[in-house]
Amino acid sequence: MQLDDSSRITIVEVAEYAGVSTATVSRVINKSGQVSTEAATKVYAAIDALNYKPNAAARGLASRRTNAIGLLVDEINSEFFQPMLRGIEVTARASGMSLLISSTGGMNKASPPYPLGENNTDGLIVFADSLPQEELIRLHKIGFPLVLLHRSSPPNFNIPCVTVENKEGARRMVNYLIKERGYRRIALLEGPDSHEDAQWRKLGYQEALAAHAIPFDPNLIFRGGFNERQAYTTVSHWLEQKPNAEVIFAADDDSAIGAMMALKEAGLRIPEDIAIVGFDDIRLAAYLDPPLTTVRAPIEQAARIAVEQLVKVIHSETVELITLLPTELVIRRSCGC
Amino acid sequence: MQLDDSSRITIVEVAEYAGVSTATVSRVINKSGQVSTEAATKVYAAIDALNYKPNAAARGLASRRTNAIGLLVDEINSEFFQPMLRGIEVTARASGMSLLISSTGGMNKASPPYPLGENNTDGLIVFADSLPQEELIRLHKIGFPLVLLHRSSPPNFNIPCVTVENKEGARRMVNYLIKERGYRRIALLEGPDSHEDAQWRKLGYQEALAAHAIPFDPNLIFRGGFNERQAYTTVSHWLEQKPNAEVIFAADDDSAIGAMMALKEAGLRIPEDIAIVGFDDIRLAAYLDPPLTTVRAPIEQAARIAVEQLVKVIHSETVELITLLPTELVIRRSCGC
DNA sequence: TTATGCTATGTAAGCGCTTACATCAAACTA
DNA sequence: TAGTTTGATGTAAGCGCTTACATAGCATAA
Numbered sequence: 001m002q003l004d005d006s007s008r009i010t011i012v013e014v015a016e017y018a019g020v021s022t023a024t025v026s027r028v029i030n031k032s033g034q035v036s037t038e039a040a041t042k043v044y045a046a047i048d049a050l051n052y053k054p055n056a057a058a059r060g061l062a063s064r065r066t067n068a069i070g071l072l073v074d075e076i077n078s079e080f081f082q083p084m085l086r087g088i089e090v091t092a093r094a095s096g097m098s099l100l101i102s103s104t105g106g107m108n109k110a111s112p113p114y115p116l117g118e119n120n121t122d123g124l125i126v127f128a129d130s131l132p133q134e135e136l137i138r139l140h141k142i143g144f145p146l147v148l149l150h151r152s153s154p155p156n157f158n159i160p161c162v163t164v165e166n167k168e169g170a171r172r173m174v175n176y177l178i179k180e181r182g183y184r185r186i187a188l189l190e191g192p193d194s195h196e197d198a199q200w201r202k203l204g205y206q207e208a209l210a211a212h213a214i215p216f217d218p219n220l221i222f223r224g225g226f227n228e229r230q231a232y233t234t235v236s237h238w239l240e241q242k243p244n245a246e247v248i249f250a251a252d253d254d255s256a257i258g259a260m261m262a263l264k265e266a267g268l269r270i271p272e273d274i275a276i277v278g279f280d281d282i283r284l285a286a287y288l289d290p291p292l293t294t295v296r297a298p299i300e301q302a303a304r305i306a307v308e309q310l311v312k313v314i315h316s317e318t319v320e321l322i323t324l325l326p327t328e329l330v331i332r333r334s335c336g337c
Numbered sequence: 338m339q340l341d342d343s344s345r346i347t348i349v350e351v352a353e354y355a356g357v358s359t360a361t362v363s364r365v366i367n368k369s370g371q372v373s374t375e376a377a378t379k380v381y382a383a384i385d386a387l388n389y390k391p392n393a394a395a396r397g398l399a400s401r402r403t404n405a406i407g408l409l410v411d412e413i414n415s416e417f418f419q420p421m422l423r424g425i426e427v428t429a430r431a432s433g434m435s436l437l438i439s440s441t442g443g444m445n446k447a448s449p450p451y452p453l454g455e456n457n458t459d460g461l462i463v464f465a466d467s468l469p470q471e472e473l474i475r476l477h478k479i480g481f482p483l484v485l486l487h488r489s490s491p492p493n494f495n496i497p498c499v500t501v502e503n504k505e506g507a508r509r510m511v512n513y514l515i516k517e518r519g520y521r522r523i524a525l526l527e528g529p530d531s532h533e534d535a536q537w538r539k540l541g542y543q544e545a546l547a548a549h550a551i552p553f554d555p556n557l558i559f560r561g562g563f564n565e566r567q568a569y570t571t572v573s574h575w576l577e578q579k580p581n582a583e584v585i586f587a588a589d590d591d592s593a594i595g596a597m598m599a600l601k602e603a604g605l606r607i608p609e610d611i612a613i614v615g616f617d618d619i620r621l622a623a624y625l626d627p628p629l630t631t632v633r634a635p636i637e638q639a640a641r642i643a644v645e646q647l648v649k650v651i652h653s654e655t656v657e658l659i660t661l662l663p664t665e666l667v668i669r670r671s672c673g674c
Numbered sequence: 675t676t677a678t679g680c681t682a683t684g685t686a687a688g689c690g691c692t693t694a695c696a697t698c699a700a701a702c703t704a
Numbered sequence: 705t706a707g708t709t710t711g712a713t714g715t716a717a718g719c720g721c722t723t724a725c726a727t728a729g730c731a732t733a734a
Binding site: 008010011012022023026027030032033054055057058059060061062063064 | 719720721722723
């Protein structure tokens with residue numbers, strides 16, 4: 001099966017049909033330069049009659065713009081992605097940009113060549129730890145438009161970033177557990193070190209403890225990895241040591257789910273024997289048994305804003321360097337209320 | 338912020354650095370034609386030293402190939418998308434293809450110009466009802482590579498398609514409800530008419546009834562729309578009429594969730610007062626209360642295969658015209674066992 | 675009238691690659 | 705030995721657009 005070359009319509013055919021030059025056709029299509037209404041009408045008619053579609057590669061080559069943005073993620077492995085992708089896709093399309101998506105392989109093992117970059121897009125949304133810092137810096141140094149999503153800029157580089165109030169959300173959650181629920185021994189099921197959301201949430205946890213003069217206990221810190229299975233394994237092992245935590249703060253809902261499974265298997269009642277809370281408020285959270293108390297993160301909104309920022313950077317407009325979206329405590333039964 | 342033009346390196350710089358012609362560099366990059374090991378080594382060294390990345394637009398223009406495939410969906414509005422996107426992205430990348438994603442707006446209101454097509458991709462995965470049949474036929478007629486996902490070919494056009502055994506899965510589910518559970522009055526909460534999965538599932542439902550000589554009762558058919566909210570509304574209204582169904586077969590899990598919510602609000606116990614089953618086995622299904630009996634659809638696998646087929650079509654290899662992946666009954670408590 | 679500024683349009687030079695074709699040396703064949 | 709094949713490489717012509725620059729027509733100013 002082959003595309004029929006002879007029938008391929010180019011700007012030349014359109015120009016001939018409309019009785020104008022290719023430059024005028026180009027001006028009409030791009031709404032650039034001055035064109036009389038009369039000429040524009042003829043061009044539109046020709047485009048319609050011939051069913052002409054401008055060749056994206058030729059446009060890109062001539063204009064040195066691809067009209068495409070890229071989304072780089074580490075791995076499409078969580079429910080988290082649906083609202084994020086939705087936000088990005090809708091906003092990109094509304095901005096007249098094509099959207100290229102690629103993952104860098106998961107497992108934090110991204111290595112060159114990277115699938116998306118200055119050679120095939122006008123700018124990149126870099127999600128979390130999908131790209132090593134050195135590549136980020138290389139792209140930024142050559143002036144390539146970049147917006148970070150759920151990750152902050154390397155020091156001294158001022159790459160715009162959009163994320164949620166991770167530290168503040170975690171702080172408020174832990175604060176709530178201490179003040180309203182009276183817990184003192186709060187375990188943290190932390191996310192991957194490489195993932196910045198994880199670091200901020202841990203910091204919020206520590207700050208809340210400090211604010212109530214509760215000493216930080218490293219024995220209450222465990223690795224959940226933003227991952228149901230890993231959390232399950234970690235918590236299962238942990239339970240064998242008869243820990244005396246009153247509540248687990250899982251750094252995301254996925255790991256909370258894994259933890260809950262481990263707790264139930266160990267015969268512990270939630271929240272009577274041990275309470276648990278999460279972070280993100282993925283759809284599933286409300287359906288768990290018991291429903292999960294968590295911190296709602298405006299994932300889709302963050303994604304939309306990231307694209308808007310990126311488009312501005314591409315157009316050389318100024319943008320906020322840091323956009324932090326507020327989170328919201330969602331109290332359900334798993335925390336013991 | 339601007340890309341520094343002077344520092345942009347092209348194939349010419351690489352050729353000079355390596356002491357060969359641009360043609361040789363091109364041959365090395367594309368592994369086409371004959372190149373001595375010696376020359377290849379020099380070229381690779383030059384590419385490395387200069388950090389050269391071939392310009393995608395220029396390649397596309399010269400070769401008349403974009404090395405990109407497109408995924409067209411109606412709307413990214415369901416958990417369904419995560420495994421599907423994952424399958425498509427991973428397979429596309431493994432095939433050396435870039436992935437462009439666009440939605441056509443949802444609400445079944447796709448209209449030209451379509452964001453993806455012969456001008457910017459080498460081929461398209463068309464999901465469900467994201468594209469009107471006439472555009473599908475236009476693309477197919479000009480020989481543009483197309484693979485349909487969760488949709489079958491328009492009659493007489495033989496566009497390859499990949500989907501799951503919708504009819505068979507529904508038939509087996511309804512058969513199970515009749516034979517194993519003894520139900521006779523089985524309501525169907527059907528999907529959107531425009532969505533082919535919905536049509537096949539309904540057909541399977543009808544065949545199972547017929548096989549057990551249970552008359553088809555139009556009063557037991559309701560519109561769930563593959564959509565939690567719509568299903569909730571429909572079922573709420575339906576309950577006001579005191580229907581005497583013993584079980585609801587929701588055409589997908591999302592609508593099953595909406596239906597369950599409506600049933601619970603009406604004070605009905607599941608499955609004692611009325612049972613319910615779904616289709617797809619999204620992650621949430623296992624966590625519902627009670628856990629949802631459903632039909633497991635291999636969504637990620639279907640996506641992978643669709644991309645593999647598309648790549649074959651692009652390379653003018655022959656492919657299966659119809660790929661039907663088997664589904665599996667997942668029995669949980671919501672059906673009354 | 676002639677000069678001056680605008681607007682509308684055309685001409686043509688690339689953008690950075692791929693690839694058909696030409697070329698030439700080395701390795702065969704008879 | 706001369707003729708033929710084969711492998712390795714280079715030359716250069718586009719691919720289908722955009723856009724700097726040139727030009728022409730017309731209104732307005734001097």
